[in-house]
Amino acid sequence: MNPIIPLNLPRTDLQLSRKDDEVSVLCLIRKKKIRLTPEEWVRQHFISFLSKEKGYPLSRIGVEKSIQYAGLKKRWDIVVYDNDFNPYILVECKAPQIKISIDTLYQALTYQKEMQGKIIALTNGLSHTYYEVDTALQHLSLIEEIPLKN
DSSP, X not given: OOSOOOOSSOOOXXXXXXXXXXXXXXXXXXXXXEEOOHHHHHHHHHHHIIIIITOOOGGGEEEEEEEEETTEEEEEEEEEEOTTSOEEEEEEEOOTTSOOXXXXXXXXXXXXXXXXXXXXXXXXXXXXXXXXEETTTTEEEEESSOOOOO
C-alpha cells in the first residue's frame, strides 16, 4: 500500500528519499531516516500537527517510547511531555486503513496505566479521538481537541 495519501491533518513538508524500492522519511524527532510505512506517515504528520498547530516544542515530544507491561515490551507511538517532563499527551497512531475502534482505546488504556498521561489521542490520520484522563476518579472524558500548549 502506498503510504503517501492525503490525511485529515494540516499539510506538512516532510523530507522523503528513495533507495531502490524503499521510501524513507526524515523523522522530525529522531532526526534520522525511517522506513515510510502508512503508520509512520500518520505519525510524522501528527508530530507536525502537535508542534505547528498546538504549540508543543519538538524537544518535548518523544516517539516510540518503550514501556514494560505485564512482562512484555510495548512501544507508545508519541508522547508529549509537560514542563516537568512527565507524560502529558499519549498518542496512538494507526495506519489510515485501520479504523479507530474500542480495541484501539483498550490498547491505549493499557499503556496509560504505566505512563499516566493526562490526554490520550487516537488517530489514523483520517479520524482522531481525544480523551482527558482523570486518574484519581479513573474516568475518561471525550474532548473535542487537544489543548494548546500554555
